[in-house]
Amino acid sequence: MTIRIENLSVTFDGFHALKSVSIAVDKGESFGLVGESGSGKSTLLRAVAGLAPVSAGTIEVNGEALLGNRRSRAFRRAVQMVFQDPYASLHPRQTVDRQLLEPLAIHGIGDGERRILKALDEVGLGSSFRFRYPHQLSGGQRQRVAIARALIVEPEILLLDEPTSALDASVQAEVLNLLEEVRGRHGLTYVMVSHDLGVVTHMCGRLAVMKSGEVVETLAATDLAGGRMVSDYSRRLMVASKGFSREVAPV
Amino acid sequence: MTPLLTVGNLSVTYPTRTGIIEAVRGVSFELGRERLGIVGESGSGKSQTGRAIMGLTPPPGIVRADALSFSGVDLLAATPSTWRDMRGSRLAMILQDPKFSLNPVMTIGRQITETLRHHENVSKREARHRALEMLEAVQISDPERVFSLYPHEVSGGMGQRAMIAMMLVCGPELLIADEPTSALDVTVQLEVLGILDRLVRDKGMGLIFISHDLRLVSSFCDRVLVMYAGRIVEELATADLGGATHPYTRGLLDCTPKIGESRHPLPVLERRKEWAA
Numbered sequence: 001m002t003i004r005i006e007n008l009s010v011t012f013d014g015f016h017a018l019k020s021v022s023i024a025v026d027k028g029e030s031f032g033l034v035g036e037s038g039s040g041k042s043t044l045l046r047a048v049a050g051l052a053p054v055s056a057g058t059i060e061v062n063g064e065a066l067l068g069n070r071r072s073r074a075f076r077r078a079v080q081m082v083f084q085d086p087y088a089s090l091h092p093r094q095t096v097d098r099q100l101l102e103p104l105a106i107h108g109i110g111d112g113e114r115r116i117l118k119a120l121d122e123v124g125l126g127s128s129f130r131f132r133y134p135h136q137l138s139g140g141q142r143q144r145v146a147i148a149r150a151l152i153v154e155p156e157i158l159l160l161d162e163p164t165s166a167l168d169a170s171v172q173a174e175v176l177n178l179l180e181e182v183r184g185r186h187g188l189t190y191v192m193v194s195h196d197l198g199v200v201t202h203m204c205g206r207l208a209v210m211k212s213g214e215v216v217e218t219l220a221a222t223d224l225a226g227g228r229m230v231s232d233y234s235r236r237l238m239v240a241s242k243g244f245s246r247e248v249a250p251v
Numbered sequence: 252m253t254p255l256l257t258v259g260n261l262s263v264t265y266p267t268r269t270g271i272i273e274a275v276r277g278v279s280f281e282l283g284r285e286r287l288g289i290v291g292e293s294g295s296g297k298s299q300t301g302r303a304i305m306g307l308t309p310p311p312g313i314v315r316a317d318a319l320s321f322s323g324v325d326l327l328a329a330t331p332s333t334w335r336d337m338r339g340s341r342l343a344m345i346l347q348d349p350k351f352s353l354n355p356v357m358t359i360g361r362q363i364t365e366t367l368r369h370h371e372n373v374s375k376r377e378a379r380h381r382a383l384e385m386l387e388a389v390q391i392s393d394p395e396r397v398f399s400l401y402p403h404e405v406s407g408g409m410g411q412r413a414m415i416a417m418m419l420v421c422g423p424e425l426l427i428a429d430e431p432t433s434a435l436d437v438t439v440q441l442e443v444l445g446i447l448d449r450l451v452r453d454k455g456m457g458l459i460f461i462s463h464d465l466r467l468v469s470s471f472c473d474r475v476l477v478m479y480a481g482r483i484v485e486e487l488a489t490a491d492l493g494g495a496t497h498p499y500t501r502g503l504l505d506c507t508p509k510i511g512e513s514r515h516p517l518p519v520l521e522r523r524k525e526w527a528a
């Protein structure tokens with residue numbers, strides 16, 4: 001078990017964002033978290049990364065119990081995060097080269113030149129993008145840089161927070177393909193947050209449906225696709241993601 | 252019957268330091284009291300087309316067209332005061348994100364009544380009454396409360412409903428919706444679309460629905476224009492979507508992952524220079 005979360009609660013100023021949530025993710029698995037905004041799916045991801053005020057419960061990653069928001073250096077290398085909005089997650093005044101050098105410098109990893117070129121190549125950008133600024137890139141290219149920045153320290157686990165929801169449908173396909181390819185090549189474990197059931201069932205083997213800070217249901221993606229869900233909420237989410245139609249429109 | 256909106260050979264260009272950018276190139280279509288979808292990727296010129304129709308092309312952009320008329324009014328020759336009279340009352344536009352398109356320092360109620368009192372000679376009391384009615388029509392359960400709230404105090408879905416209420420309160424003949432639900436959650440999206448759908452149908456107005464999501468547009472509109480690099484590459488009735496011939500349209504249809512389908516890797520969109528020619 002790579003990630004084991006038990007009875008985790010997160011409280012912001014008296015607001016319970018997560019209420020005793022438990023999930024377990026196997027090594028090499030791709031695990032999805034779905035739900036509407038405010039359901040706590042991103043908070044859960046951030047709690048693993050040590051970015052949320054945990055009030056109760058335990059998080060265990062690779063057998064190491066994580067206390068509060070302290071994370072070991074090894075953890076910070078093994079677990080990397082990709083955020084939703086590539087327009088906001090890259091430094092606007094640093095070149096791609098600088099942004100990729102930063103994680104290497106932090107972890108004291110040498111051989112920067114070769115690693116940067118390899119990381120860029122891996123995400124399909126090529127060396128010509130190395131000295132560009134984020135504003136000179138399209139949304140899809142920026143998200144590729146964000147993925148390269150996560151991959152450059154050779155992590156084992158990627159936490160993906162809505163990695164494609166800021167992108168066009170057509171660019172989304174390219175980024176999803178890239179993420180799958182990278183996972184296959186390096187045997188990575190993914191935890192992916194998305195509100196799009198189509199994306200999650202495409203990318204993940206198992207998933208947890210969340211609602212107002214609680215896990216409603218954990219099930220296999222194939223069960224979700226086959227309509228074999230237990231809770232009404234999952235079913236409603238499923239109907240919503242089938243797209244708009246006059247028959248089901250709630251009027 | 253004469254069409255509600257006629258667009259003939261519309262072009263929008265932006266002069267920049269490095270040359271002229273042609274955002275929209277020779278777009279022509281006619282719109283009756285129907286729902287028309289405009290689909291394309293970012294940069295295809297779909298939003299610029301919508302903005303040009305509203306007269307909202309920001310400087311230094313230049314709008315040229317052989318014809319651009321809205322129920323008999325020549326929009327190319329419209330003076331600022333004609334525009335002011337038309338926008339909000341006969342032509343309305345819903346933008347993507349209520350967080351950025353509502354006035355943050357004015358209550359929702361005041362923003363709706365402002366539209367009304369600008370275009371129609373109504374008393375304060377009457378304006379308030381109609382605003383509350385409109386908020387109820389967009390299925391806000393407690394209109395009195397929402398009336399007095401500021402935009403930051405409501406959720407995205409609620410904000411977008413308030414925006415729809417504001418845009419429809421004067422009963423426009425044409426509504427342009429530019430990605431009206433992209434900033435919203437899937438479940439909320441459906442509700443907002445349902446509301447929009449019902450109001451557009453009941454009031455019998457024309458609708459231009461702009462989005463990058465071809466499936467969404469096709470479930471909502473009667474007819475779809477597919478844009479690529481500033482041009483219309485294909486026009487088709489929603490019913491014939493399966494028979495789309497242009498490879499770009501087919502690509503847009505195929506590239507989204509669907510539940511219960513296993514396609515690894517996903518087909519990606521081809522973009523060829525000759526389609527832009």
